Amino acid sequence: MSGRAVVVGSGPNGLVAAVALAAAGREVVLLEAAERFGGGLRSEELTLPGRVHDVGATVMALALASPAFRELGVERLVEFAHPPVAVAHPLDDRPAVLVHRDVRRTAEGLGADGAAWRASVGAAARAGLPLTDLLLKPLGPWSGSPRAFASAAAFGLAGLAPATAFARRVFRTPEARAAFAGLAAHSMLDLRAPLSGAYGLMLGTLAHLVGWPLVRGGSQVLADALVARLRELGGQAVSGHRVRHLSELEADIVVLDVTPRQFLEMADLPPAYRRRLRRYRYGPGVFKVDWALDGPVPWRDPAVASAGTVHLGGTLEEIALSEAEMARGRHSPRPYVLLVQPYAADPTRGGHTLWAYCHVPHGSPVDMTAAIEAQIERYAPGFRDRVLARHAMGPAALEAFDANLVGGDIGGGLASVVQFARRPVWSPAPWRTPLPGVFLCSAATPPGAGTHGMGGWQAARLALRTN
Numbered sequence: 001m002s003g004r005a006v007v008v009g010s011g012p013n014g015l016v017a018a019v020a021l022a023a024a025g026r027e028v029v030l031l032e033a034a035e036r037f038g039g040g041l042r043s044e045e046l047t048l049p050g051r052v053h054d055v056g057a058t059v060m061a062l063a064l065a066s067p068a069f070r071e072l073g074v075e076r077l078v079e080f081a082h083p084p085v086a087v088a089h090p091l092d093d094r095p096a097v098l099v100h101r102d103v104r105r106t107a108e109g110l111g112a113d114g115a116a117w118r119a120s121v122g123a124a125a126r127a128g129l130p131l132t133d134l135l136l137k138p139l140g141p142w143s144g145s146p147r148a149f150a151s152a153a154a155f156g157l158a159g160l161a162p163a164t165a166f167a168r169r170v171f172r173t174p175e176a177r178a179a180f181a182g183l184a185a186h187s188m189l190d191l192r193a194p195l196s197g198a199y200g201l202m203l204g205t206l207a208h209l210v211g212w213p214l215v216r217g218g219s220q221v222l223a224d225a226l227v228a229r230l231r232e233l234g235g236q237a238v239s240g241h242r243v244r245h246l247s248e249l250e251a252d253i254v255v256l257d258v259t260p261r262q263f264l265e266m267a268d269l270p271p272a273y274r275r276r277l278r279r280y281r282y283g284p285g286v287f288k289v290d291w292a293l294d295g296p297v298p299w300r301d302p303a304v305a306s307a308g309t310v311h312l313g314g315t316l317e318e319i320a321l322s323e324a325e326m327a328r329g330r331h332s333p334r335p336y337v338l339l340v341q342p343y344a345a346d347p348t349r350g351g352h353t354l355w356a357y358c359h360v361p362h363g364s365p366v367d368m369t370a371a372i373e374a375q376i377e378r379y380a381p382g383f384r385d386r387v388l389a390r391h392a393m394g395p396a397a398l399e400a401f402d403a404n405l406v407g408g409d410i411g412g413g414l415a416s417v418v419q420f421a422r423r424p425v426w427s428p429a430p431w432r433t434p435l436p437g438v439f440l441c442s443a444a445t446p447p448g449a450g451t452h453g454m455g456g457w458q459a460a461r462l463a464l465r466t467n
Contacts, residue, residue: 003027004250005463008243009257011039011404013441015226016068016453017255018235020460026253028235033242038223039257039402040410041451047292047389050350054219055401056410058340058355059309061203062450063222064210065132068457077225080213083308083345087207089179090379092314096301097179103208113176120170124155124201125208131155132209135202136447136454159198164320166197174315180204181319182311185336187415188284188359190327191320195417212309214345246438253437253463257456259404259412259444260424273434276425280444283415284326285395285408287368288357293386296352297341300379308345312337312375329361335368337375363395363407404442412443423448431459439463
């Protein structure tokens with residue numbers, strides 16, 4: 001079986017690994033348990049016929065910034081649709097904060113905090129792709145420029161701070177603090193936790209550097225394009241094939257787009273490594289709702305209608321309280337809500353569809369539909385009157401849809417400082433396992449969650465060097 005590689009799982013990391021291995025001349029077979037490829041890159045008619053909803057990932061900033069996807073020529077594979085405004089953050093008693101692709105325009109809207117935004121988020125954006133390349137390749141030998149290294153060091157020092165501390169130290173106005181909290185809350189961490197500030201900086205940087213686009217036609221289009229590319233390179237892609245144990249596979253290289261829980265079930269591992277994997281911690285879950293609407297969301301501030309992504313939750317203090325409650329295992333009555341209105345960028349999805357989720361404790365059985373809709377109504381009175389149909393998925397439904405979403409955790413594991421350094425175990429090459437020729441590549445490996453394919457890219461490169 002010389003040169004044969006098997007990739008298990010077709011999320012973005014598995015797809016990138018399969019294409020990279022095939023491009024290097026390996027005989028590749030991609031195996032996916034579901035009937036459709038994509039993992040979190042899936043689109044379906046969840047509400048009404050003809051309405052295209054992204055079941056998992058929808059905003060693709062990391063795909064444009066990722067060295068892996070750039071190497072694969074992702075912009076030649078699919079068309080990205082950019083909304084007029086990357087992110088909007090409505091507030092109760094004042095106009096919404098708008099994060100534009102243009103740093104200057106964003107800063108102008110922040111008034112007294114414009115200079116502070118340019119000096120923090122704007123400075124990271126000016127460092128450009130060399131900085132994001134380094135941040136997405138956190139392990140391995142240094143190969144960038146001294147300038148990029150200096151930018152990364154500055155970013156790291158600032159980003160290690162909790163988001164609450166960073167926002168209060170850097171910004172003076174409620175608007176800028178709220179906008180930063182909305183970005184940082186993507187971390188699914190208590191915003192008083194170390195490293196949560198890095199998420200706010202990184203996501204703000206990406207908004208200015210590459211935008212926050214969607215894939216025209218739905219995220220499934222990207223998954224299908226990568227499968228097509230694999231087949232063009234001579235690889236095979238088989239859906240509806242569940243791998244229950246590695247003994248079923250015959251290959252020199254096996255790359256697994258699975259989390260530690262699945263790996264423990266499907267492999268006979270050395271006891272010490274097994275114990276280390278069992279210590280891996282999963283994070284909070286999400287409760288997700290999709291809607292089919294009879295028109296656009298009736299935002300109180302009309303400027304919000306132009307945004308692809310909308311962060312709902314109010315001030316820094318309100319968002320921090322919501323995320324702290326979730327971290328304690330409670331359900332906030334006014335949760336932070338991350339909402340995407342695809343029609344602001346992509347008119348090809350069959351009408352006005354809406355996508356949103358809030359964070360909930362790991363494995364929560366609580367239906368958060370009413371709480372999420374109340375937060376939307378708070379900033380868009382009359383929203384419920386626009387709803388034609390809705391589809392809700394809690395943690396159990398999300399895990400049934402994709403086994404990697406353990407307990408509804410869309411991040412592939414808790415994003416804490418400790419686990420950042422040992423994801424999934426402490427190792428200079430954490431994609432490698434003790435089993436010869438077997439590698440992990442899911443979001444449980446560096447650099448973590450997101451549609452960037454870097455776990456698959458790193459695992460494939462390591463496999464090619466050693467096999």
